Amino acid sequence: MLAYIWAEDSAHHIGINGRLPWHLPNDLAYFKRQTSGHPMIMGKKTFDSFPKLLPGRLHVILTHSVECEKEYADNDQVVVVHNENALRKWLEEHDSEITFVIGGASLFKMFKDDVDLLYVTKIKEKFDADTTMPDLDMDRFALKYEEKGTTDEKNQYQHTFFVYERK
Structure with missing residues (x-):
């Protein structure tokens, strides 16, 4: 089962x-709770953004990147694939487990007709950005869960967590 998780x-x-x-x-913290124990699919730029x-x-x-494959060849926590066909294989x-697509935008575009679950955090602010979430046909999904996030000193922006499931 394929799931997207992102904040926008x-x-x-x-x-x-x-x-x-x-x-x-x-x-x-929400990202960690949802993705723990599950595979995450990402592009190299998203991977490089992790510390x-x-x-x-x-x-x-x-x-x-062949270098990326060589670097993680002996690491059982990393799988490197080089094209869409290899990733689909x-x-x-x-297929029996939830696999999260976590970015970037090109991967969200690639699997938009295949995704079953959407985990999205919507932030009620507008930020400078150079990457936008691709349009998804939200008529094909039903709201399954909604929770307003807590705003405090560390979490200054109003936000809500949503989970949608393909109809």
């Missing part, structure tokens, strides 16, 4: 210079 601002922005445009610890490998999750990286072999 009121203009559907999701990134700037390979990073999140905001700092929202509640969303980072280190995230514990308890398989990192499936779509990249043309990997997904077929792991």
Whole structure:
């Protein structure tokens, strides 16, 4: 089962210079809770934005980089695939579990007709950004869960967590 997880601002922005445009610890904790124990598919830029490998999750990286493959060849926490066909083959072999697509935008576009679950944090602010979430046909999804996030000293932006399931 394929799931997307991302956070976006009121203009559907999701990134700037390979990073999140905001700092929202509640969303980072939500991301960790949802993805722990599940494989995560990402592009190389998304992977490079992490300070280190995230514990308890398989990192499936779509990249043309042979160096990346060599660097993680002996690491059972990383799988490197070099094209969409190889990634789709990997997904077929792991279809029984929830696999999260975590970015970037090109991966969200690639699988928009295949995704079953959407985990989105909507932030009620607009930020400078250079990356926008691709349009998804939301008529094909039903709201399954909604929770307003807590705003406090560390989480300064109003935000809500949503989960949608394909109808």
